[in-house]
Amino acid sequence: METITSIKITEAEWEIMRVVWASGTVTSREIVKVLENKKQWKSATIKTLIGRLVDKKALMTTKDGNKFIYSALVTEENSMEFYTDDIFSRVCDKQRGQLIANMVMDTVLSKSDIDRLRKLLEQKEMTALDEVPCNCIAGQCECNLSHH
Ligand SMILES: [Zn+2]
Structure with a gap:
């Protein structure tokens, strides 16, 4: 299968x-x-x-x-996950936070959605980096063009 x-x-x-x-x-x-x-x-x-x-x-x-x-034969949840992974794989790791911010801006959210997001962000903050590293190959991203 x-x-x-x-x-x-x-x-x-x-x-x-x-x-x-x-x-x-x-x-x-x-x-x-x-x-x-x-x-x-x-x-x-x-x-x-x-x-x-x-x-x-x-x-x-x-x-x-x-x-x-x-x-x-596939669940909606798994398919959604595959779809979002697919979108996120198209941008530099450094741009993903902005992508999520845009999604939040463009989405109608309930108070309980916001509550869940707030808690999630508080958790994320505890292990947050100062800067997200770029994982792109040379030439596909602005950040690693400047390294040369
Ligand atoms: Zn990059």
């Missing part, structure tokens, strides 16, 4: 996965019903996306009479 972290889900496929994650088990007709208005996708497009997700083992099919029932 493939490891969960090796599955990359595209933006379009993510729309399908959200329907499956929300419902647990769904037929393709139910997926089409949810998405045809939101995305104006044709039923054939949605079925192609479902097929791709089955091929990459993000979805599992079981047959119930003449219907196919789909369920998720």
Whole structure:
């Protein structure tokens, strides 16, 4: 069996996965019903996306009479984690704090979210470095251009 972290889900496929994650088990007709208005996708497009997700083992099919029932083989949590890792791997370690700050700025947060973040930051402060080191290869980052 493939490891969960090796599955990359595209933006379009993510729309399908959200329907499956929300419902647990769904037929393709139910997926089409949810998405045809939101995305104006044709039923054939949605079925192609479902097929791709089955091929990459993000979805599992079981047959119930003449219907196919789909369920998720990857959790929303694991997929989110893979997705955020993917984003963070694209920037220098030094820029990640700014990326998180932007995310906080752009996100509607509840008081309990803020409370959790505050506690997390207090913990982080205890082991914080004066400066985050750059881990980029030479030539891919401004910080290690200046070293030469
Ligand atoms: Zn760097």
